Amino acid sequence: MNFETDGKIMKHSARFVFRIAALLATGLYAGRATRADINGLEGSDFRLTASAGTIVMPDGLSVHVWGFGPTDGNMQYPGPTLITTQGQLTQITLLNELPEPTSMVFPGMVNVVADGGVGTQQGLLALEALPGGTVSYSFTPRQPGTYLYYSGTRPDVQVEMGLLGALIVRPMDFDPLAPRAYQDNETAYDQEYLFLLSEMDPRIHEVVLRLGSAGLDGLDYLTDHQPQYWFINGRVGPDTFLPNNVPWLKHQPYGAMARTHPGERMLMRVVGGGRDVHPFHHHGNHARVIAKNGRLGTSASYEVFTIQTAPGETIDAIWTWTGQRLGWDAYGHAPGDPLEPGEYAPDHGKPIPVNLTELQDLAFGGFYSGDPFLGSLKSLPPGEGGLNQNGGFHFMWHSHTEKELVNNDIAPGGMMTMCIVEPHGVPID
Amino acid sequence: MSRTNKSVLSVALVACFLGLAIGSRADDVVVRLSGGDGYMKLADGRILYIFSFADFSNLPPEEVMSAGLLAASAPAPTIIADEGDRVFLHLTNVGMVMRPDLFDPHSVHWHGFPNAAPIFDGLPDTSISINMGGTLSYFYNVVEPGTYMYHCHVEATEHMQMGMLGNLYVRPAQNKSPDGTLLGGFVHHTGFKYAYNDGDGSTFYDVEFPIQIGSFDAAFHDASESTQPLPFALMRDDYPLLNGRGYPDTAVPGALPALAENGGKVSQGVSSLIEATQGEKILLRISNLNVTRFYTLASLGIPMKVVGQDARLLRAPSGLNLYRTTNSVTLGGGESKDAILDTSGVQPGRYFLYTTNLNYLSNGTEDFGGMMTEIIIHAQ
Numbered sequence A: 001m002n003f004e005t006d007g008k009i010m011k012h013s014a015r016f017v018f019r020i021a022a023l024l025a026t027g028l029y030a031g032r033a034t035r036a037d038i039n040g041l042e043g044s045d046f047r048l049t050a051s052a053g054t055i056v057m058p059d060g061l062s063v064h065v066w067g068f069g070p071t072d073g074n075m076q077y078p079g080p081t082l083i084t085t086q087g088q089l090t091q092i093t094l095l096n097e098l099p100e101p102t103s104m105v106f107p108g109m110v111n112v113v114a115d116g117g118v119g120t121q122q123g124l125l126a127l128e129a130l131p132g133g134t135v136s137y138s139f140t141p142r143q144p145g146t147y148l149y150y151s152g153t154r155p156d157v158q159v160e161m162g163l164l165g166a167l168i169v170r171p172m173d174f175d176p177l178a179p180r181a182y183q184d185n186e187t188a189y190d191q192e193y194l195f196l197l198s199e200m201d202p203r204i205h206e207v208v209l210r211l212g213s214a215g216l217d218g219l220d221y222l223t224d225h226q227p228q229y230w231f232i233n234g235r236v237g238p239d240t241f242l243p244n245n246v247p248w249l250k251h252q253p254y255g256a257m258a259r260t261h262p263g264e265r266m267l268m269r270v271v272g273g274g275r276d277v278h279p280f281h282h283h284g285n286h287a288r289v290i291a292k293n294g295r296l297g298t299s300a301s302y303e304v305f306t307i308q309t310a311p312g313e314t315i316d317a318i319w320t321w322t323g324q325r326l327g328w329d330a331y332g333h334a335p336g337d338p339l340e341p342g343e344y345a346p347d348h349g350k351p352i353p354v355n356l357t358e359l360q361d362l363a364f365g366g367f368y369s370g371d372p373f374l375g376s377l378k379s380l381p382p383g384e385g386g387l388n389q390n391g392g393f394h395f396m397w398h399s400h401t402e403k404e405l406v407n408n409d410i411a412p413g414g415m416m417t418m419c420i421v422e423p424h425g426v427p428i429d
Numbered sequence B: 001m002s003r004t005n006k007s008v009l010s011v012a013l014v015a016c017f018l019g020l021a022i023g024s025r026a027d028d029v030v031v032r033l034s035g036g037d038g039y040m041k042l043a044d045g046r047i048l049y050i051f052s053f054a055d056f057s058n059l060p061p062e063e064v065m066s067a068g069l070l071a072a073s074a075p076a077p078t079i080i081a082d083e084g085d086r087v088f089l090h091l092t093n094v095g096m097v098m099r100p101d102l103f104d105p106h107s108v109h110w111h112g113f114p115n116a117a118p119i120f121d122g123l124p125d126t127s128i129s130i131n132m133g134g135t136l137s138y139f140y141n142v143v144e145p146g147t148y149m150y151h152c153h154v155e156a157t158e159h160m161q162m163g164m165l166g167n168l169y170v171r172p173a174q175n176k177s178p179d180g181t182l183l184g185g186f187v188h189h190t191g192f193k194y195a196y197n198d199g200d201g202s203t204f205y206d207v208e209f210p211i212q213i214g215s216f217d218a219a220f221h222d223a224s225e226s227t228q229p230l231p232f233a234l235m236r237d238d239y240p241l242l243n244g245r246g247y248p249d250t251a252v253p254g255a256l257p258a259l260a261e262n263g264g265k266v267s268q269g270v271s272s273l274i275e276a277t278q279g280e281k282i283l284l285r286i287s288n289l290n291v292t293r294f295y296t297l298a299s300l301g302i303p304m305k306v307v308g309q310d311a312r313l314l315r316a317p318s319g320l321n322l323y324r325t326t327n328s329v330t331l332g333g334g335e336s337k338d339a340i341l342d343t344s345g346v347q348p349g350r351y352f353l354y355t356t357n358l359n360y361l362s363n364g365t366e367d368f369g370g371m372m373t374e375i376i377i378h379a380q
């Protein structure tokens, strides 16, 4: 973030920097395992409740949201990531605590059976649970992959209100010790992250809070949609940088910070959960697109530096960073030093070929380690840097529709997060 | 080694001003850019306040501070490199002449650079950026050919809407193959050019044109110029552009005339006029750096063969070509496509490349113009 003030754009708040710094100090980022798994509910029998709640945006506005949540927990935005297995009969039971009927649809699933008695009604797209009612859906996923689920009841209103989530289907032969996204070795991965992209127009939420969906009749908010918030995994920047389950984001449990080590394969599950197409640009390196909409495409895979994410579409891609062929040693080694695991040997010991500018002419980022080299931390002028715990290389991953990098007129924010390439040995969970 | 190109503000080779580079070689490429403010003229005559870069690769470093004042160009100078080059890019922040209240740093983000390191990635949050009066050096070991783009990443929504956007592409090593080299069944000859190291001549072309999609919200620029609150939420682009111009200015060859508003500097040097002789292959290096929406560009009358995307040959690891022939390509911000237009059998005449988002065929309130340019096919 830029901490300059030019008097007209509100910059990144000092309060936020303090929060992140405090979290880093308490070691909330330090993990136990060396693999990141997607946060969600695993199994084949899911019990969800749809209910209302309020999320508070970084600019201070409260937004009334409807969301799915676990029966024994909070409503959340997005709904719980449901993780099931190919070929496994999967059942989702939904209790409706909203003031209006709701339901769920599962695009990409075939032969979804809905079940419910009293308290349900047949809607246009799905069997709906009336307020207080319960409905259940079951299906057997035929193919692994990344999918989306969302409300099938007035989705124009209810998906906007927050009733959506990701569905992940593991391959039948899934081995958690050697995970693959599909039954194909080119889909093997070391780290796995979800990037569910969505947006909200707060005017709609305000009307629904006061008058319910019916209040939107006669207004053009649904057709002339004007989003002011853009989310990754239900959070806007800078909240995306925070870990999962921070207590003050009680309805937004999912972080969006991705972490990996040099040479590892990161599986990116990118989901278009909103109405707009978002060009998701991942700094640092290209990614190889291996699947679209839960269908494997490794025989025709291609590389991109921006993932075009259309509404309702999902893309799986593999991202790896090695730093090879930079023309200088990314670790700052002297020629006699030992090689790091996977280091590109021809650049070993080569100095950075430019003189770096004197400190007084530079502006420093909060995530800058104070040194150009991976794994190295150096002190910066007072008040600068401070968010980089391990000397990791931080890369911003964001919508390249840069208009979406604001929170209701305040920049920066919106659809942005970071990917961190951590030095080998730094644990990732 | 000459790097001049009649259609671009070319990257000059300035071996004698290597003051900031250490460990440099005689064949290193030195690019010297200023970052600051200036003016451009839209196709309906409106003068627009902009931020951008300007090219001073031919000036000694100590002269960039003064030469760069009000020199912002739209688009930013085109940067062309060859695979294997080592590029030293020196960015001098000359400040905003019309906004003395602003002290914004700037940066250069080589968008899509593979296996990047944050120190040269230009993202202010994760590394460093340059304050007014200072110069920051970037180093790029250029090992992957293709169509990239570059922009400032400081206050990205604002600085990019204001215009800090430019074309950047890398020509492949295959161009330098010895005469007579067999590329599969294709015989290479000296002077032949390719979009990528295809190994089979399938990305051969005769003439190339960078086409950068953009669009500006004039109200945002006016607010910036008059130090008003910036309308981020209301941002709605009303001047669709190719290489910083709306039609018919896009089809004006060479630079647009100098402006009085910036002290008589040429600020719009990149034409989008596409010209070829019947039978030639045209490579369009299309990128999109607008900050508000997706755009589709269509070619009427000459099919496009898309051979590359995001600075990569469209080919699966198995060797399967994923080329596709189409009449249109759709790009969001931060995407690029390489399209080859084969003019053999195409009648000489005037053709158009234009957006099929038809409401963007406009310049402000003028209902004709916008994101469109001409393709002129000359008779042999």
Ligand SMILES: [Cu+2]
Pocket: B035, B105, B106, B107, B152, B153, B154, B159, B164
């Ligand atoms: Cu800038």
Ligand SMILES: [Cu+2]
Pocket: A281, A400, B109, B111, B151, B334
């Ligand atoms: Cu970019």
